[in-house]
Amino acid sequence: MFSFCTDPSTLETAQWFACYLTTGKHQLFYWSFLTVLALLAITAPTALAFGFGGAIAARSNIPPVAWFGKGYIAIVRGVPDIAFFLFFVIALDQGFEWLRHQMLCPDWSEPIRQGNDFLVCPSAKLPLSNAPQWIHEVYGFFLAVLTFAIVFGAFAANVLFGAMRAIPRGQLEAAESYGMTPRQTFWRIIVPQMWVYALPGLSNLWMVLIKATPLLFLLGVEDIVYWARELGGTALERFSDYPHPDWRLWYFLALLIFYLAFTRVSEAVLRRINARLTRGQATIGGT
Amino acid sequence: MKLLIQSTAILALTAGAALAGSHAxxxxxxxxxxxxxxxxxxxxxxxxxxxxxxxxxxxxxxxxxxxxxxxxxxxxxxxxxxxxxxxxxxxxxxxxxxxxxxxxxxxxxxPDPSAYLATSMDADITGGVVAAQTGTIQAGYLAEQGVTVLEFATPEDTIAAVRNGEADAVLADQSFLAPFAAENADLVMLEELVSLGGxxxxxxxxxxxxxxxxxxxxxxxxxxxxxxxxxxxxxxxxxxx
The missing domain is CATH 3.40.190.10 (Periplasmic binding protein-like II)
Structure with missing residues (x-):
């Protein structure tokens, strides 16, 4: 990075750290913070959309749709996250590949499952095995977003389902007496007012989602915890220009500060949103 | 919801199609x-x-x-x-x-023998606790010997366990342990070797x-x-x- 970094073993402490903290490996560490933030920025609205869809499905008058919505909420909420992240992602990936295999290689005669091996035709591989590494990484990231969205969507669905039912009955009766159709009632009365009831539950989910990001590594995305462990581990003179003992404690402390600062900022933002949503509501908070 | 699932599925199915051209x-x-x-x-x-x-x-x-x-x-x-x-x-x-x-x-x-790394030469490797990485031949060997094994997900953790006294020694490939012993005064390789693997x-x-x-x-x-x-x-x- 800096011109004086050619021989780190001769440097003063300050310069040594300037060089050490700007190695290629550290830059990957810094990028991984952006990965985590990007994941949150994409996952949160997606999960909310899944939750909204799930809640609408669960309160549908058409039984199969309601079963689907309630089944989604019950099953995903009941499965331990770690099992979901280990099993579901491989299944999802293989599901996509199987679909592509059926579409792209109709003449393929060999079985897809051979013993332990899962083999689709080369053009059905996802991503293609000759795709550059960044495509593989983007695909891994996409799988991570989808998995997080499905898991957190189920919890959000339950929160929103409850929030929709918390709207005072009188509001709905008033809407009916104005001649609104159920659809109009839903979009004009229920949806604008449900957020104040949903917010405590949703803010919990957001906090949990922030802290769940280290699960990313289970999905093959190299996140901040992975790099902190990798960088903090003992660096021996033979294998690194910057030998140091086990510094993982310091790296994990840095992560602790990052997560604390992030949740702190989130709390402040959520408080403002809450104040905005309760304004004018017939609740204690909204007077 | 449905649209979202459909569009993500379509995205996944078509992703990479554009790159299918090269077949190296x-x-x-x-x-x-x-x-x-x-x-x-x-x-x-x-x-x-x-x-x-x-x-x-x-x-x-x-x-x-x-x-x-x-x-x-x-x-x-x-x-x-x-x-x-x-x-x-x-x-x-x-x-x-x-x-x-x-x-x-x-x-x-x-095939090369595996070795023990400990903080002192008189570490108890039969009655004490020995660390190994999960899913390695060393972990399998220790379990067969009836030694108390502490398994860790990464090699780094096995060394740290010896350092902080959680384990008396770590069993791993000689080549992995040797640099640690060479560069750290507090760690030594034991003389005992175990032949494992093919x-x-x-x-x-x-x-x-x-x-x-x-x-x-x-x-x-x-x-x-x-x-x-x-x-x-x-x-x-x-x-x-």
Missing amino acids: EVVRMGTEGAYAPWNFLDDNGEVAGFERELGDELCARAELTCEWVTNEWDSIIPNLVSGNYDTIIAGMSITDERDEVIDFTQAYTP GVGMGVRESDGELKAKMDAAIQSMKDDGTLNELITKWEVSSTW
């Missing part, structure tokens, strides 16, 4: 990246070490384009069989149990006979012209052929 054969090499001198990440975050140089040379000889991928040791075999990469080149010893699930090329390093080979899917044959031939040619021995000596990973 790429072999994805899976490694752990945390087991120096076999494989580790250098200061630039690139895979380096004995197996990096070996793998690149094997790919050159077999005329394949290779791409390096890192994966946790725990799930390195499941990800191979589900096709996320095509080889495991991660200091993996050839054993019968592993051979039931995947195939190995011929060994590229001869040498280190490259793991491939059982259905991937073609790749296995190519790699076998490349390894044989490196053995024949002595370049493999040079690499082994350079990185001090084992005895030579």
